[in-house]
Amino acid sequence: MDRVLLSHGSGRGLNLLLDNIVLPVLTDGNSLYTEDAAILQWDSMSKLAFTTDSFVVTPLSFPGGNIGKLAACGTINDLAMMGAIPKYMSVSLIIEDGFSVEKLKCYLKSLRDICVTNNVKIVCGDTKVVESGNCDGLFINTAGIGEFCQGSTMLSARNTSDGDQVIVSGPIGLHGITILAQRGNLSFASNAISDCAPLSAMALHLMNASNSVRVMRDATRGGCAAILNEIAKSSDVTIRLDQSKIPVPDVVKGACSFLGLDPLQIANEGTFIAIVSPSDTQKCLDALHELPEGKNAQCIGTVLKKGKYSVEMITEIGGIRPVEVPHGQLLPRIC
Amino acid sequence: MDRVLLSHGSGRGLNLLLDNIVLPVLTDGNSLYTEDAAILQWDSMSKLAFTTDSFVVTPLSFPGGNIGKLAACGTINDLAMMGAIPKYMSVSLIIEDGFSVEKLKCYLKSLRDICVTNNVKIVCGDTKVVESGNCDGLFINTAGIGEFCQGSTMLSARNTSDGDQVIVSGPIGLHGITILAQRGNLSFASNAISDCAPLSAMALHLMNASNSVRVMRDATRGGCAAILNEIAKSSDVTIRLDQSKIPVPDVVKGACSFLGLDPLQIANEGTFIAIVSPSDTQKCLDALHELPEGKNAQCIGTVLKKGKYSVEMITEIGGIRPVEVPHGQLLPRIC
Numbered sequence: 001m002d003r004v005l006l007s008h009g010s011g012r013g014l015n016l017l018l019d020n021i022v023l024p025v026l027t028d029g030n031s032l033y034t035e036d037a038a039i040l041q042w043d044s045m046s047k048l049a050f051t052t053d054s055f056v057v058t059p060l061s062f063p064g065g066n067i068g069k070l071a072a073c074g075t076i077n078d079l080a081m082m083g084a085i086p087k088y089m090s091v092s093l094i095i096e097d098g099f100s101v102e103k104l105k106c107y108l109k110s111l112r113d114i115c116v117t118n119n120v121k122i123v124c125g126d127t128k129v130v131e132s133g134n135c136d137g138l139f140i141n142t143a144g145i146g147e148f149c150q151g152s153t154m155l156s157a158r159n160t161s162d163g164d165q166v167i168v169s170g171p172i173g174l175h176g177i178t179i180l181a182q183r184g185n186l187s188f189a190s191n192a193i194s195d196c197a198p199l200s201a202m203a204l205h206l207m208n209a210s211n212s213v214r215v216m217r218d219a220t221r222g223g224c225a226a227i228l229n230e231i232a233k234s235s236d237v238t239i240r241l242d243q244s245k246i247p248v249p250d251v252v253k254g255a256c257s258f259l260g261l262d263p264l265q266i267a268n269e270g271t272f273i274a275i276v277s278p279s280d281t282q283k284c285l286d287a288l289h290e291l292p293e294g295k296n297a298q299c300i301g302t303v304l305k306k307g308k309y310s311v312e313m314i315t316e317i318g319g320i321r322p323v324e325v326p327h328g329q330l331l332p333r334i335c
Numbered sequence: 336m337d338r339v340l341l342s343h344g345s346g347r348g349l350n351l352l353l354d355n356i357v358l359p360v361l362t363d364g365n366s367l368y369t370e371d372a373a374i375l376q377w378d379s380m381s382k383l384a385f386t387t388d389s390f391v392v393t394p395l396s397f398p399g400g401n402i403g404k405l406a407a408c409g410t411i412n413d414l415a416m417m418g419a420i421p422k423y424m425s426v427s428l429i430i431e432d433g434f435s436v437e438k439l440k441c442y443l444k445s446l447r448d449i450c451v452t453n454n455v456k457i458v459c460g461d462t463k464v465v466e467s468g469n470c471d472g473l474f475i476n477t478a479g480i481g482e483f484c485q486g487s488t489m490l491s492a493r494n495t496s497d498g499d500q501v502i503v504s505g506p507i508g509l510h511g512i513t514i515l516a517q518r519g520n521l522s523f524a525s526n527a528i529s530d531c532a533p534l535s536a537m538a539l540h541l542m543n544a545s546n547s548v549r550v551m552r553d554a555t556r557g558g559c560a561a562i563l564n565e566i567a568k569s570s571d572v573t574i575r576l577d578q579s580k581i582p583v584p585d586v587v588k589g590a591c592s593f594l595g596l597d598p599l600q601i602a603n604e605g606t607f608i609a610i611v612s613p614s615d616t617q618k619c620l621d622a623l624h625e626l627p628e629g630k631n632a633q634c635i636g637t638v639l640k641k642g643k644y645s646v647e648m649i650t651e652i653g654g655i656r657p658v659e660v661p662h663g664q665l666l667p668r669i670c
Contacts, residue, residue: 004439006432009464018462021436025443026457038458040423040480043381052425052478053461057469088375090363090478092386094429097341101356104339109362121360123373126388127353129344129669134471137461143387143425143478145375201528333465 010221010334011326012266035157036217037146049074049084052143056332060107060137064174065131065269066192067140068107068334070313072114073198073269074220075144080200081216081272083155083207089115092126092141098331099137109136118198120144130180153207157234159214165281166239166301167274169202169294170195172224176266179334180255196268202294209287212277214243218273222326222334226309227273230264231323232309241301241313241323264313265326267334275303345556346633346667347660370492370550371413372481384419386410387478393668395442395472397517399509399529400604402475405670407449408604409531409555410479415535416491416551416607418542424450427461427476434472442473453481453533475520486496489543492569494549499559500616501574501636502609504537504629505530507559508587511601514669515590524590532605537629544622547612554606555670557661560599560646562608564660567644576636576648576658600661602669610638 002019008017037051055071065073072089079086091111095104106261115122148154149233173196199218207213215235217227232239241264248256248263270293276284280321288294301313311323336355343352390406398479400408408426414421427444451456466650478496484488509530516524534553542548550570552562567574575598583591591598606626611619616634623629636648646658 001436003438004430004432004434006464006466008430009462014462021440022428022443022462025440026447026460026563038425040458042377044480045380046378046482048377048383050423050425050478050480052427052476054427054429054463054474054476056429056463060435064529065350066472088373089384090373090385091477092387092389092478093392094389094545095339095343095356097339099339101336101339105356105360108357112361123375124386125357125361126670127344127349127357128389128391129339129341129352130391130471131341133468135474136465139389139470139474140387141427141476141478143427143476145383145480147377219595223485241440255575310637310649333463 009332012224018083022147036081037084038152039082047148049079049082049146051078052141054139054141056139056333057335058136058300059182062178062190062194064178065139066107066110069110069114069196071140071142071270072111073196074101074335075142075295076118076120077199077218077238079144079146080203081218084148084153084201085148086118086120086144088123088125088145089120089124090143094128094130095141096134096135096137097129097132104138105278113174118200137213143332145276153213155213155215157215160231160235160237160275161304162303163278164214164275164276164303165299167284167305168247168271168300169288170271170296170299171247171249171255172219172268172271173263174249174268175269176331176334177252177255180331188258189251192251195270197293199270199272202291205291206274206287209282210276210280212280213274215275217273219268219273221267223265223267225262225323228323228327232277232311236309238309239301239306240304243313243316245298245300247296247298252305264323265330269335306325341667346561364560367632371416374417374489378630379618384403384414384417384481385587386413387476388413389474389476390670391474391668393471394517397513397529398527399513401442401445402473402582403446404449404531405604406475406477407436407446408531409670411455414479414481414551415538416553419483421453421455421479421481421535423458423480424455425459425478426457429463429465429470431470431472434466439473453535463605468661488546489549490548490550490575492550492566492634493585495570495572495610495638497638497640498613499610499638502611502612502619503582503606503635504623505606505631506582506584507554507603507606508598508601509584510604511666511669512587513667514589522585523593527586530603530605532628533581533604534607537626540626541609541619541622545611545615545619547615548609550610552608554603554608556602558596558600558602559608560658561660563646563658566610571644573639573641574636574646575639576670578648578651580633580635582631582633599658604670611642643668
């Protein structure tokens with residue numbers, strides 16, 4: 001590997017770049033990056049969660065959101081998925097010379113609105129301007145700090161085991177198909193609306209309902225396929241999905257069948273996977289169904305202990321097929 | 336203001352962009368960004384410091400450092416300047432398609448080495464790849480969390496008052512002149528070496544020596560002029576410098592006189608201003624002189640209470656001239 005390529009931006013290429021180049025240098029091979037956020041013992045009293053994401057989405061604005069909303073939701077969701085309550089956010093801007101001030105204000109307002117409604121304080125930031133042609137309009141980095149309630153369960157992709165149930169919080173594939181439709185001007189998917197949303201309220205509600213939530217993960221880059229494979233690998237289990245249970249909106253189904261894509265590999269920005277103990281599955285589903293944003297939550301699969309890790313799916317015609325991490329770069333700059 | 340321009344990247348232009356566009360939208364006008372880092376009450380027991388910076392320096396490598404070293408030092412220094420001990424760092428990369436893996440590894444190694452020697456743990460990160468032409472090689476964002484020792488003094492640009500003394504930790508202007516020389520291929524300044532360095536050990540040593548340090552600030556974008564004006568404004572005081580005391584290296588003096596620049600407006604990346612009580616000035620200087628990196632520390636001025644805030648300098652010929660924040664963009668992408 002001599003050059004970083006666009007295909008290293010997600011899926012298997014990203015794993016390759018991280019595992020072979022970035023993580024060995026930055027962390028001496030400790031794979032600290034496998035969770036959505038780091039959990040840090042702060043003092044004898046408390047832990048905190050810490051995360052960061054840079055947003056380079058194109059187009060900057062799309063049905064259901066824009067780069068500002070995405071930057072706020074992305075960091076809030078990374079904290080929420082660890083079971084933390086998002087508290088503080090940093091906002092760092094890289095702006096291209098000539099960028100519209102009106103658009104900048106619009107995106108920053110979206111970012112702030114999400115923070116305000118989720119009780120997250122924007123407390124520090126940075127602003128850089130680069131020459132025209134040296135960045136694509138606007139890049140936003142957010143970092144976030146979250147706190148844990150006393151006695152709260154620690155979630156981890158390593159926590160799941162035989163018999164656990166896989167829940168998805170809502171319909172899948174909407175963010176990726178929305179971006180794809182906007183970029184490709186695909187009329188047959190032009191009514192797709194991104195699911196971009198903050199997940200902290202839903203995550204907290206779920207954890208209050210049950211103390212046997214093992215893992216939560218928002219299914220962003222690489223979609224459900226990527227995060228289910230990460231969980232399966234981290235816990236060394238097989239995850240078996242039931243295709244008939246997976247909520248795929250018509251617009252996603254249509255676009256995927258037309259373009260030969262797998263809805264499980266399409267990015268989401270407001271949908272998460274929760275893996276819960278079998279005894280609490282119904283309780284968890286009931287809790288999610290109480291919220292408007294969780295009304296389509298479904299149990300879509302089961303965790304099996306079978307030795308080698310894998311993700312597989314019982315198809316609608318009764319076969320079993322593997323669910324793989326996307327190979328190349330399905331769609332660059334989805335977030 | 337319709338468009339964000341390159342001139343909004345530092346000095347007065349940056350203040351204009353922040354005060355009129357970014358801060359009113361993000362923070363409802365609370366100017367939370369006037370310090371190097373935010374100080375957050377974490378729980379009843381402890382406070383933490385939180386900061387972020389995006390690095391877009393060009394060229395990516397220069398005498399004395401590179402973007403990786405700069406990204407580590409920048410965030411470590413922002414925490415250290417608040418009197419915090421840097422503990423944790425996030426690293427977020429935006430990489431251009433085609434970027435050299437060897438260079439990436441080299442910059443990340445520099446970043447990590449600074450963290451290792453300063454006991455800072457890299458705990459989370461993010462990696463994005465964008466198409467060729469949509470970013471300039473490599474941008475790095477770091478965010479950092481620092482802790483305060485129990486009973487440690489809270490530093491703030493608001494803290495200084497009549498009679499306090501202004502100390503500079505070392506020679507000024509080296510980073511900016513180094514970058515300028517590299518970019519402009521200026522042979523007369525080609526032996527300039529950036530001062531890029533972590534300041535946490537020196538800052539801690541100073542605070543251990545005296546509990547009457549009021550403010551510390553690393554003199555980055557806009558140089559000493561910008562940060563002294565910020566301190567003067569925040570504390571509503573006049574800061575009077577004595578030109579004969581300011582340590583300006585020959586290479587900086589030469590380049591500035593040739594190019595018509597003011598050394599006080601040139602960026603540093605490993606030099607800070609400390610404002611201390613008059614009674615402890617000698618003790619503070621002695622402490623700095625004990626360290627190799629502080630051996631050229633000097634007392635360069637005095638704080639006066641005169642009503643309207645300002646920064647002024649007694650020149651070497653005995654006159655008084657104002658020390659102003661750079662107007663336009665002296666040198667874009669210095670960090």
